[in-house]
Amino acid sequence: MSVELVVRFQVDDRKLSTLHAVAFGGDVKVQAWRERLERWALTWVGAFSNDELIGFVQVCWDGGAHAFVLDTAVHPDHGRQGIGKRLVLAAADEAKAAGCEWLHVDYEPHLTAFYLDACGFRPTDAGLLKLR
Known part of the structure; x- marks a missing residue:
């Protein structure tokens, strides 16, 4: 299977909302992604x-030195093929090219090996405040 990565692709709100719902679980609610x-x-x-x-x-x-990875998603039918790693590393390259010095990511415990081992992030202390 050939997989092409496309930076800043033309977003179709329905397709991205569907991918997001399938990857994270839940109902498809079309969001204004674009x-x-x-x-x-x-x-x-x-x-x-x-x-x-x-x-x-x-x-x-x-707008300066810090960038943040969000919404990493791979369709479950295509999981465990290195696609997520390729996406995150491409995103890191884009952030570096934009002049960012740091790339942050928050993740759930079951994704520790993916982000730390596969993608090269290092663990840090962080805080989270629930607003709603």
């Missing part, structure tokens, strides 16, 4: 197989 990404993201990367969106990651930033 508008959100164009307004707030430093960049985003899609993984495509036969023109089908099978993976996604976005990078937001503070």
Whole structure:
């Protein structure tokens, strides 16, 4: 299977919402992804197989040295093939090219090996405040 990574691809809100729902579980609720990404993201990367969106990651930033990985998703039918790692590393390259010095990521415990071992992040202390 050939997988092509595309930086800042033309977003179809329905397709990305569907991928997000399938990857994270839950119902498909079409979100305004295109508008959100164009307004707030430093960049985003899609993984495509036969023109089908099978993976996604976005990078937001503070406009300076810090960037943040969000919404890393791979369709479950295409998991465990290195697509997620390729997406995150491509996102890191884009953040570096934009002049960022640090790339942050938050993740659930079951993703520790993916982010630390596969993608090369190192553990840090962090805090989280629930707002809603």
